[in-house]
Amino acid sequence: MTCAKCNHGFCWRCLKPWKPTHKDYYNCSAMVSKAARQEKRFQDYNERCTFHHQAREFAMNLRNRVSAISEVPQIRTLTFVVDACKVLEQARKVNA
Numbered sequence: 001m002t003c004a005k006c007n008h009g010f011c012w013r014c015l016k017p018w019k020p021t022h023k024d025y026y027n028c029s030a031m032v033s034k035a036a037r038q039e040k041r042f043q044d045y046n047e048r049c050t051f052h053h054q055a056r057e058f059a060m061n062l063r064n065r066v067s068a069i070s071e072v073p074q075i076r077t078l079t080f081v082v083d084a085c086k087v088l089e090q091a092r093k094v095n096a
Contacts, residue, residue, distance in 0.1 A: 056092035059085055 002009050009018035063085035066078055 052092055056089060059089040059092050063089060 010016065011018060063082060066081050066085055069078060
């Protein structure tokens with residue numbers, strides 16, 4: 001951009017002088033840093049989603065193992081653990 005009064009050239013994104021650091025609009029450091037922030041944000045959300053999927057699968061496996069153990073006639077007190085695993089699995093399904 002160019003100032004209408006003094007004819008000074010500057011980058012409208014970062015307000016720094018156009019030359020010598022700026023040779024074109026697409027190499028502005030403000031624009032590069034914005035893209036880097038967006039990429040990091042995407043990576044953070046992707047990692048969070050992946051974690052929730054893994055945690056949900058862990059909860060499903062845990063529920064299946066506890067259910068298999070609770071079928072043994074001597075151990076009937078594990079029903080609360082099975083119920084807790086079901087709730088955990090549902091919560092992970094909502095988060096994922």
